[in-house]
Amino acid sequence: MKPLFAKFKYFVVAILAITLTACGSTPQTTVALSTNVFANPDLKVGVAYIEPASQATTHIYGAGCLLCYGVASALTAQLDTHLKSNIDHSELENIKNLVVERYKLKTKNVSLVELPVPVNKMKKFKGELGFANKDFRSLKEKLDIDVLVVLEITEHGAFRSFSNYIPNGDPQGHISGLVYGIDLKTNAYVQYMKFSETIQPSGEWDEPPTFPSVTTSYYQALENTKQTITEAI
Template sequence: MRLSFLAALTASICLAACGIAPTSPLFTPTGSFTATPGTKIGIVMVVLPKITTEFPGAACTDCMAAAATTHLSLTNHMQPLTAEDLTQAKVEIARLLEAKGMQVRVMDAALDLGQLPAFTGRQPASALRDFRGLKASHGVDKLAVIEVTSLGVRRAYADYRPLRDPEGVLTGAAYVVNLSDNTLESYQPVEAVVQVERDWDDSPHFPALTRSYFDALALGKTALIKPFQ
């Protein structure tokens, strides 16, 4: 099976998908997170998105409707699949940070970013949502956030025409917010893509494409953990 692992940062990804964005156009991914021993840090996962089938490039309403209709059986197969293994990323990150001497609190409940107010500060490299209220409520100084922004299967289109076979995909980011001023101390975007090697159109169970989805899940989880190693 051909695997491709990509990591890229663009303004559109950050603004539309990740829920956070730099306030400076010079902001770039920072990769690994470091902090002094004794740092109080929380770990939270954002509410996971629904597992979906996506058709980027099917730009018109009729194009999208045609693509959705063509792949209706695939969509019905994908929606009941799970992504529960992703929640274990918090546990693995906690183990890594505790080994570095940090005081770690793993938050059981998933975070709904829509419940946080917009951040109105002017600091460079700040989160768009205001995380500062979580400092007192959770007793931590920093917050490691695991955010998955899309999950499922993607097939690129040019209007009505598919450009390639569907592929399993996970996109998201791992980042650390300083809860004193809402600045980003670490930010690593992730895109894990797994293409199928053999015929994918094997309805109703789509075994090859299902495997590519779970492989993308595994690759994405590893990439989300990596900045904390």
């Protein structure tokens, strides 16, 4: 019995060690756009856009239990309905167009591309910091480009912070995502930038059905994001 218990103990310790090692990996920090790559006048850049998986909604943080989350969702249900029915992806398309336009200022060969497979289905790439953790190199031939730029919008709509059941503040206009560029020869980042804008609505927020304050703060978050991207590219 004892050897079996010892084996189980080692197994648990090994699993814990693997898990904790993964938690210890350093997250990718911001990489300012490298201008060296644009020295080549024939450089071909492809811009891929990954739109948010869900419609505009309220993103809830800090509701730390299932019941808390249920209560938090109920408190923002009317706002969610408004966001879903009134905010489409058209403004996000404008951010995509902005990225294309900004890269066109760096090089003449910029085009929109579609990724043949979703990023999370791509093969892993074992590199150091500064390299993408998925292997994009095969896209060089497939898409006939030298640099792949990805604009990924992860969340948009509103953001509300909770302490379990209790909101810490009003819902705020929100958008988050990342822009990164990869040199498809080396799989190294030529740019990596996360963005997350949360804008406090001015005045009363809870004005159904149109929620003017939160809606305006969403558009403010969009404009701030455009500004951030303009400055970065």
